[in-house]
Amino acid sequence: MITKNHLRSHFFIFLANTIVGITYLLAKEVIPNNISAEAFFFLRILGATILFWSIYVFKKEKIDKRDYLRIFFCGLLGVTISKLAFFKGLEHTSPIDSSIISTLTPVAILFFSYFLLKEKMGILKILGIILGFGGTIVLILFGDHESAGSASIYGNLLTLLKVLSYAAYIILAKPLMQKYHHITVISWVFLVALITSIPFSYSFVLKTDLTLITPFALFVILYVTVGSTFLVYLFNLYSLKHLPASIIGSYIYLQPVVTYIAIEIYEAFTHSPKYTEDLSPLKIISCIMIFVGIFLVSKKKKKAKIID
Numbered sequence: 007m008i009t010k011n012h013l014r015s016h017f018f019i020f021l022a023n024t025i026v027g028i029t030y031l032l033a034k035e036v037i038p039n040n041i042s043a044e045a046f047f048f049l050r051i052l053g054a055t056i057l058f059w060s061i062y063v064f065k066k067e068k069i070d071k072r073d074y075l076r077i078f079f080c081g082l083l084g085v086t087i088s089k090l091a092f093f094k095g096l097e098h099t100s101p102i103d104s105s106i107i108s109t110l111t112p113v114a115i116l117f118f119s120y121f122l123l124k125e126k127m128g129i130l131k132i133l134g135i136i137l138g139f140g141g142t143i144v145l146i147l148f149g150d151h152e153s154a155g156s157a158s159i160y161g162n163l164l165t166l167l168k169v170l171s172y173a174a175y176i177i178l179a180k181p182l183m184q185k186y187h188h189i190t191v192i193s194w195v196f197l198v199a200l201i202t203s204i205p206f207s208y209s210f211v212l213k214t215d216l217t218l219i220t221p222f223a224l225f226v227i228l229y230v231t232v233g234s235t236f237l238v239y240l241f242n243l244y245s246l247k248h249l250p251a252s253i254i255g256s257y258i259y260l261q262p263v264v265t266y267i268a269i270e271i272y273e274a275f276t277h278s279p280k281y282t283e284d285l286s287p288l289k290i291i292s293c294i295m296i297f298v299g300i301f302l303v304s305k306k307k308k309k310a311k312i313i314d
Contacts, residue, residue, distance in 0.1 A: 023261050027105060051203050091171065102269070105262040107165040
C-alpha cells in the first residue's frame with residue numbers, strides 16, 4: 007500500500023537529484039571566472055558545517071573515542087577529497103561529463119564492498135562493475151576527442167577521484183551510521199572536513215576578489231551550500247526511512263538528464279551552445295554502459311520459492 011510517507015519520500019528523492027543535477031551547470035558557470043574552485047569548495051564546507059551543527063547541538067550525542075579515527079578518514083575522503091575533486095574536476099571538464107561519471111557511485115561502492123568488506127558478488131554484479139568502469143574509462147580517454155566542448159581527460163579523472171573517494175567514505179561511514187544518529191555522524195564528518203580543507207584552500211580564499219562575486223555567483227554559492235549539500239542530505243535521510251536503498255539509488259539516473267535539460271534551457275536563453283557541444287555518440291554509448299552497470303549491481307537476487 008502506498009502511503010503519504012512513500013509519496014513524500016519519492017518527491018524528496020526526486021527533488022534531491024534534481025537539485026544535484028542543476029548544480030553541475032551552476033557551479034561550472036562561476037568556476038573559475040567568479041571564484042576559484044578551492045575557495046568555493048571551502049565556503050561550501052564552512053556553510054554546511056554551520057548548518058549541520060545548528061541541528062546537532064540540540065542532540066548532544068557523544069562519540070566514543072575509538073571512533074574518532076574512523077570519523078577523521080570519513081571527513082577526509084567523503085568531503086575534503088571528494089568535494090575538492092568535484093570542484094576542480096568541474097573546472098576542467100564539462101558539466102555533462104561530470105554528471106555522467108558521478109552516476110558511477112553505486113558501482114564504486116559495490117567494488118569497494120567486495121575488496122574491503124569481502125562481500126560476495128554474482129556474475130551479474132561483476133558484469134555491472136566491468137560495464138560501469140568500462141563506460142567511464144571510454145568517457146575519460148576518448149570523450150574529449152569526440153566533441154568541441156569543454157571536456158578534458160584531466161577533469162574527468164578528477165571527477166572519477168571524487169566518485170572513488172566518496173564510495174570509500176560510504177563503506178567507512180556505514181558502521182558509524184548504524185551506531186549513531188545520522189546528524190551526529192555528518193556533523194562530525196563536516197567538522198573534520200572543515201579543518202582538513204584549510205591547507206588546500208586558505209590561500210585561495212585570501213586571494214578571492216570580492217568584486218567578482220556577482221549576485222548570480224552569490225546565489226550559486228548559497229544554492230550549492232544550502233540546496234545541494236544541506237537540504238539534499240536531509241531529503242535523502244528522510245527518504246531512507248520509508249524507501250529501500252535500491253530505489254533511492256536508482257534515482258541517480260536522473261542527474262545527467264536534469265543536467266542536460268538545464269543546459270538546454272540555459273543555452274536557449276544565452277544563445278551559446280558551449281555545453282551541448284560536449285555531447286557525442288561515444289558519450290551516449292558510455293553513458294548507457296554506466297547506466298546498465300548501475301542497473302546490474304543494484305539488481306537484487308530473487309529468492310527461490312518454496313513449494314510444499
